[in-house]
Amino acid sequence: MIKQREKKRNDKYYNEEIIADILNILGIKFVKSGDNLMACCPNPEHEDKNPSWGINVNTGLHNCFSCGFKGDIKKLLSLYGIMSEGKIIKKQIRTFSRDRLKNKLGRQNNINYIAYLPKVFSLLDDGNIRCCKHVGYLLSRLVNKDNFDNLVNRFYLGFVPSGRFYNRIIFPIYKRDLKNKRDFVVMYGGRSVSCVSKGVPKYLYPVRARKSNYLYNHNHCLLNKFKSVIVVEGVFDVFRLWELGIYNVVSTLGCWPSKAQLHFLQYYNDITICYDNDEAGNKGLERFKEYFYSGIKNEAMVLRKKALPIGIDPGCVKNIDDWRRLPLQKMFYKRFSKIPM
Ligand SMILES: [Zn+2]
Incomplete structure (x- = not known):
């Protein structure tokens, strides 16, 4: 009964298109076999020559028949250092593939990080007094204050108005997909803009990333x-x-x-x-x-x-x-x- 309910809940989030998209992003080559996409095992400790790992397109659950590596989407993403804050990822994963294609970072001032934070705003968000501290801090680190706009645009620097990364300049970390010639965000970090006191780390990263x-x-x-x-x-x-x-x-x-x-x-x-x-x-x-x-x-x-x-x-x-x-x-x-x- 519990299992059925769980399956139903998962059904809302995954389908073949989304799972295939995620595997493509992670660079995992796969073949379709019924409800599963089969690939060589992504577990770094398992050198897999023939595809013995499969992921179910409806549930997102995966399993390696050879080494026993298994889990859900979250575990798969964490293997690649892609993690999110708490439960956000489940909600965001639905729009993972859709947003990824639409997302033109830097074209707009609101930077929407894929599957990570709910919303990160650019430091260039005009008239936004919520980030005056961030702007002040960044200006203090520049040789030439005129470089501010270009630097923010070049490295997509942002901030969040609340939460764990509040009071931090957020810098996304990209990985380049050489085959498809595009960059995608795989991680982000936050540099504190307050005086660093004891117990407050200068740099903060997503949990377990x-x-x-x-x-x-x-x-x-x-x-x-x-x-x-x-x-x-x-x-x-x-x-x-x-x-x-x-x-x-x-x-x-x-x-x-x-x-x-x-x-x-x-x-x-x-x-x-x-x-x-x-x-x-x-x-x-x-x-x-x-x-x-x-x-x-x-x-x-x-x-x-x-x-x-x-x-x-x-x-x-x-x-x-x-x-x-x-x-x-x-x-x-x-x-x-x-x-x-
Ligand atoms: Zn394996």
Whole structure:
């Protein structure tokens, strides 16, 4: 009885079109078999050569016959670091596929994040006094206040008027779908605009979301086919270098690069690490070295570091000449006859 009711409730949310859309977004190739879409198991611990994982198009429930990995849509999305706040996802999932196509981010001032927050407003929402604190904070972090509009539009910065991310500048994190040549939001974070006090984290992410699965601004570098990249710790470092006219920058959203992030970086053949020159930043730097020394797929690669003065981070650099003056140091290179400096 309970099972029947549950099935009925789920029926309202899913159908073949929606499930197929979600699998496409996640990059899962599938074949149809009755009420199920079959694919190779998405469980990272299971190397599946033949499709042994199926998802029911009516219920969204899925199951791997080989390794036993199973669950609902939410569990599947969480595997890809896509999570939502509490129950919102169930309500939003219905419009997942529809909104995704209609959504032209940046064209309008109200940014509607897909399957995430109910509504995020752009910081450019005219005359909106609800975000004056956010605007003030962002202006205080800019070299040139005239860059405000372009920065907000470029990175789709927003705010929410209430809830857990209240008092935070919200920055969406995109992943680029290379096959279909478009970006989609996979995560978001919030930077506090209040004085950071004890117990209030500077950066906040959705519950259980794994920020380490993504490289911030990587989508933009892929779009522009940049083969050289500068890696910084924070999103505000990305914003600062953008202000200086340097666009091939990604952030690891912290100073401890994850395996997934290091993997993404193999796409580039010229990598410059510019972490903060402090204890944590230098530890992160060592991790890069270890990772690339221990063998990489990219056969031609240079790894360098931009040596910042002690205690200085990229966000302190005020103009392009100061940036250029900062010394570069080689860390690692592979199969380059000449090391380009
Ligand atoms: Zn499996």
